[in-house]
Amino acid sequence: MSTAADAAPDAPTVPDFATVFARLKPHVRALDAFLAAQIEAFDPEVRDMADYCIDTSGKRIRPALVFLSGWRDEQVSDDLVRVAAVVELVHLATLVHDDIMDEAAIRRGRDTAARAFGPEAAVLLGDALFSHALHLAAQFPTTEVCLLVSAATRRVCSGEIIQTMRQGTGSLTREQYFRVIDLKTAELFRVSCLLGSRLGGYEDSFVEAAASYGRQLGIAYQIYDDLTDFFGDEHRIGKTLGTDLISGKWTLPLFELSDVLPNAERQQLVAELKGQADPEPARWARRMRELGVFDRVEAAIEAHLQPGETALRQWGDLPPVGRLSSLAGVLRAQLEVLRAAAR
Amino acid sequence: MSTAADAAPDAPTVPDFATVFARLKPHVRALDAFLAAQIEAFDPEVRDMADYCIDTSGKRIRPALVFLSGWRDEQVSDDLVRVAAVVELVHLATLVHDDIMDEAAIRRGRDTAARAFGPEAAVLLGDALFSHALHLAAQFPTTEVCLLVSAATRRVCSGEIIQTMRQGTGSLTREQYFRVIDLKTAELFRVSCLLGSRLGGYEDSFVEAAASYGRQLGIAYQIYDDLTDFFGDEHRIGKTLGTDLISGKWTLPLFELSDVLPNAERQQLVAELKGQADPEPARWARRMRELGVFDRVEAAIEAHLQPGETALRQWGDLPPVGRLSSLAGVLRAQLEVLRAAAR
Numbered sequence: 001m002s003t004a005a006d007a008a009p010d011a012p013t014v015p016d017f018a019t020v021f022a023r024l025k026p027h028v029r030a031l032d033a034f035l036a037a038q039i040e041a042f043d044p045e046v047r048d049m050a051d052y053c054i055d056t057s058g059k060r061i062r063p064a065l066v067f068l069s070g071w072r073d074e075q076v077s078d079d080l081v082r083v084a085a086v087v088e089l090v091h092l093a094t095l096v097h098d099d100i101m102d103e104a105a106i107r108r109g110r111d112t113a114a115r116a117f118g119p120e121a122a123v124l125l126g127d128a129l130f131s132h133a134l135h136l137a138a139q140f141p142t143t144e145v146c147l148l149v150s151a152a153t154r155r156v157c158s159g160e161i162i163q164t165m166r167q168g169t170g171s172l173t174r175e176q177y178f179r180v181i182d183l184k185t186a187e188l189f190r191v192s193c194l195l196g197s198r199l200g201g202y203e204d205s206f207v208e209a210a211a212s213y214g215r216q217l218g219i220a221y222q223i224y225d226d227l228t229d230f231f232g233d234e235h236r237i238g239k240t241l242g243t244d245l246i247s248g249k250w251t252l253p254l255f256e257l258s259d260v261l262p263n264a265e266r267q268q269l270v271a272e273l274k275g276q277a278d279p280e281p282a283r284w285a286r287r288m289r290e291l292g293v294f295d296r297v298e299a300a301i302e303a304h305l306q307p308g309e310t311a312l313r314q315w316g317d318l319p320p321v322g323r324l325s326s327l328a329g330v331l332r333a334q335l336e337v338l339r340a341a342a343r
Numbered sequence: 344m345s346t347a348a349d350a351a352p353d354a355p356t357v358p359d360f361a362t363v364f365a366r367l368k369p370h371v372r373a374l375d376a377f378l379a380a381q382i383e384a385f386d387p388e389v390r391d392m393a394d395y396c397i398d399t400s401g402k403r404i405r406p407a408l409v410f411l412s413g414w415r416d417e418q419v420s421d422d423l424v425r426v427a428a429v430v431e432l433v434h435l436a437t438l439v440h441d442d443i444m445d446e447a448a449i450r451r452g453r454d455t456a457a458r459a460f461g462p463e464a465a466v467l468l469g470d471a472l473f474s475h476a477l478h479l480a481a482q483f484p485t486t487e488v489c490l491l492v493s494a495a496t497r498r499v500c501s502g503e504i505i506q507t508m509r510q511g512t513g514s515l516t517r518e519q520y521f522r523v524i525d526l527k528t529a530e531l532f533r534v535s536c537l538l539g540s541r542l543g544g545y546e547d548s549f550v551e552a553a554a555s556y557g558r559q560l561g562i563a564y565q566i567y568d569d570l571t572d573f574f575g576d577e578h579r580i581g582k583t584l585g586t587d588l589i590s591g592k593w594t595l596p597l598f599e600l601s602d603v604l605p606n607a608e609r610q611q612l613v614a615e616l617k618g619q620a621d622p623e624p625a626r627w628a629r630r631m632r633e634l635g636v637f638d639r640v641e642a643a644i645e646a647h648l649q650p651g652e653t654a655l656r657q658w659g660d661l662p663p664v665g666r667l668s669s670l671a672g673v674l675r676a677q678l679e680v681l682r683a684a685a686r
Contacts, residue, residue: 041497042497042501043497043498043501043505043526045501045504045505045508046500046501046504046505049504093470094470097466097467097470100463100466101463101466101467117508118507120443120444120507120510121504121507121508123440123443123444123466123469124440124444124500124503124504124507125500125504126466126470127436127437127440127469127470127473127496127500127503128497128500128501128504130470130473130474131473131493131494131496131497131500132493132497134477134489134493134496135489135490135493135494135497137489137493138481138486138489138490138493139486139490140486141486142486143481143482143483143484143485143486143489146477146478146480146481146486146489147478147481147482150474150475150477150478150480150481151474151478153470153474153477154384154385154386154471154474154475154478155386157389157467157468157470157471157474158385158386158388158389158471160467160470161388161389161392161464161467161468161471162386162388162389164461164463164464164467165388165460165464167463183386
């Protein structure tokens with residue numbers, strides 16, 4: 001198993017956010033500084049806990065979408081930094097709540113908030129982060145950001161609720177899976193691109209194209225993320241392998257695997273998802289390798305990346321377009337890293 | 344034990360929200376209709392769960408504060424109904440999350456959302472209710488409602504976090520207790536009065552007085568509510584007696600009791616709050632009766648009701664003043680019902 005992190009210096013390096021978007025770095029630093037300054041807004045007793053959640057080790061994908069969608073002349077306005085903070089705080093709040101539900105112990109290589117402070121405090125801490133995100137959203141001159149972010153947040157929650165209610169039942173359909181990831185992941189990607197391009201001053205029809213690209217990228221990204229539950233490098237991804245399987249979540253890799261498994265094995269898989277048998281993520285990863293599931297999942301990812309890129313293409317002369325499109329390239333490159341691990 | 348509900352027809356009736364605020368009824372009905380219409384805003388899979396939370400059996404205290412603070416000519420504007428819905432949804436969201444933490448099974452005489460749908464779904468459902476509250480807040484022409492409600496919500500969460508982190512440690516101070524209830528309860532009462540009077544078109548200095556009254560009433564109400572953990576009628580209050588004690592919460596009745604208990608008993612009480620001994624709420628209720636704790640708690644309630652009433656008094660000719668002030672009277676009357684139960 002090899003990763004970008006431990007590759008020899010002369011090995012071909014895999015593009016990731018850090019290398020491809022070096023130009024974003026000052027803006028991500030501005031975001032981190034902005035987020036750090038927000039800690040003061042929390043009541044004194046809560047600041048350390050809020051600070052723990054607003055750490056700087058995240059990938060900051062949604063802020064990157066905001067910055068790239070609103071890109072002009074290498075400049076990123078204060079408004080873009082603020083709205084990037086809003087979407088990132090909403091995302092961090094959902095992570096805090098997700099980790100309670102998944103009973104995950106590790107996130108980004110350290111204890112989850114639920115583990116560090118207890119699940120009860122984590123519920124409330126997530127609420128406080130949500131509230132502060134909306135408070136920042138309310139600091140724009142009009143209510144537009146608040147309207148869009150609150151609606152998106154509600155839809156993110158709906159996606160998570162549907163997923164949670166189906167978890168462990170073994171009865172999610174593939175259609176429902178796509179609806180769940182559209183709500184829980186793609187919605188915030190979509191709104192990040194929408195708000196970035198709008199605050200960047202671009203015209204409505206480009207804003208619509210950027211939003212559409214964001215949504216497709218979000219769906220593709222979530223499918224990729226679901227794949228990392230089987231093939232990722234725990235150290236690099238910073239989370240425990242097999243978490244989704246253990247918590248009874250049907251994801252696209254499992255649908256694809258289920259389609260090609262012999263009947264007896266399929267029943268075994270369903271029993272594991274229902275919690276009726278001990279989950280064996282390593283076994284299913286091996287079967288995915290043997291049965292060509294990786295290719296099928298990769299095709300599903302492409303089926304979303306390509307329409308997203310098509311939506312952007314007609315706006316090829318605008319500054320955001322090339323940079324946004326290259327995010328699809330980053331995702332493809334990350335997928336190749338996983339493929340190497342999956343061999 | 345006697346309550347308003349089972350009193351003989353010729354017994355003196357105790358004022359409660361239903362009788363004292365008969366005039367509010369059409370407005371509460373307008374609120375209920377408005378809230379019911381909001382269900383459509385949730386994604387189809389989540390509507391039944393949202394509907395379960397937005398039931399009509401609540402006391403609607405915060406909406407009453409909004410309506411009374413903005414009162415003019417017996418009319419309640421659509422804006423007041425909308426903002427009443429915002430504060431009530433925030434409150435309902437916090438209840439959904441509270442009940443997860445307290446592992447409460449019953450709220451208002453029926454299963455809590457956490458019991459009905461599982462704690463995981465309840466976390467997300469609370470989030471969706473929060474999001475929708477902020478979405479409604481964002482539908483006013485300016486960002487003011489959003490700014491005030493999001494800041495208040497964050498402070499409510501801070502109060503709950505401090506309480507949760509201290510729960511079961513046996514080490515909350517009386518000063519911290521008052522800070523907790525100021526944040527977790529009084530803040531939303533305060534903002535309800537602030538927004539009601541502002542949207543009612545009243546001048547800034549009255550808005551300030553109304554907000555101050557709301558805050559004091561909120562503190563008084565929470566102390567009363569903490570007393571109902573020991574003396575309430577489970578059927579009437581709709582929740583299980585002794586819940587706070589069992590979950591290790593220091594409340595004012597316990598501080599007052601602790602002050603007058605002999606040393607050995609005090610140690611026993613602390614051990615119960617720390618979860619080191621089986622909690623005996625009935626025993627402590629009896630000791631409170633024997634040691635005059637009820638009077639001491641009532642004095643603390645008065646110490647907050649009276650400055651609240653004083654703040655309003657100079658505005659005696661405005662329509663909201665008499666009605667808002669009578670809420671203090673309702674709380675005093677409810678306290679007498681408890682006192683009868685405590686004999």
